[in-house]
Amino acid sequence: MVKDRPVAVITGASRGIGKQLAVDLAIAGYDIVACARSSSESPTKLPGTVDETADAARREGARALAVALDVRDEDAVADLAAKVYSEFGRCDLLVNNAAIAVPGPTLENSTKRWRLAVDININGPLYLIWHLCTRMAEKGEGRVVNISSSASVHPQFGRISYTVTKRALEAMTEGFAYEQDGRVSHNCIRLELSVWSEGYAHTLGDQDFSDFEDPIILSDAVLWMAKQPLSYTGEVVTIEQLREKGIVRPKTRIADRDDWN
Helix, strand or coil, X not given: CCCCCCEEEEECCCCHHHHHHHHHHHHCCCEEEEEECCCCCCXXXXXXXXXXXXXXXXXXXXXXXXXXXXXXXXXXXXXXXXXXXXXXXXCCEEEECCCCCCCCCHHHXXXXXXXXXXXXHHHHHHHHHHHHHHHHXXXXXXXXXXXXXXXXXXXXXXXXXXXXXXXXXXXXXXXXXXXXXXXXXEEEEEEXXXXXXXXXXXXXXXXXXXXXXXXXXXXXXXXHHHCCCCCCCCCEEEHHXXXXXXXXXXXXXXXXCCCCC
């Protein structure tokens, strides 16, 4: 096993985009810290756990740590950061992927559900940046990639808390890029395409999602961002913008995967 591999911390890593990122970053030479609420000891109703993701990363030659994490819990995030540096001695890449899109008209929902979206989509990334990026900077450098959505600029998406929190996440990206310029880069992918994940499919019910894109396109984007110099920071880019530059592969349908059913 190769020592001193770069280390990536990925939230929302029990399934979908997060799991795909963990596997592809492992293939690219990263050790993996897979974080999500779903674990073997505490599974959710959707398929996938961080333990399964960590196992998949290990099969690609990575050291992998599975952490059952609720990003709303700052103490738990602080413990995660301490554990990452205790286990690996470094963190080179943080991918803030965990998010929730609360369905239904806002005023017909409870304010508790609004706070849930804010806590997961905004406070969660903040806690991770707070507790990891100072350490990254002290070690020399680091990179943060936040996963946003075109819902941030399209209120007609119909889930206001998601629109508001994703727009705020993009502003947070730009703000931290300024504050940590030259030490830690902060960039954001605004996902404007329908990308398959177990969670997304669950919210769609019986809708046909076989034409949705494979989450591997996010791996293309994140891996490219992770290789850029620290001067590449404060950017909010879409998949199509990266695709036009040849960074992201042409459209890849989830139905074309051998393991899709």
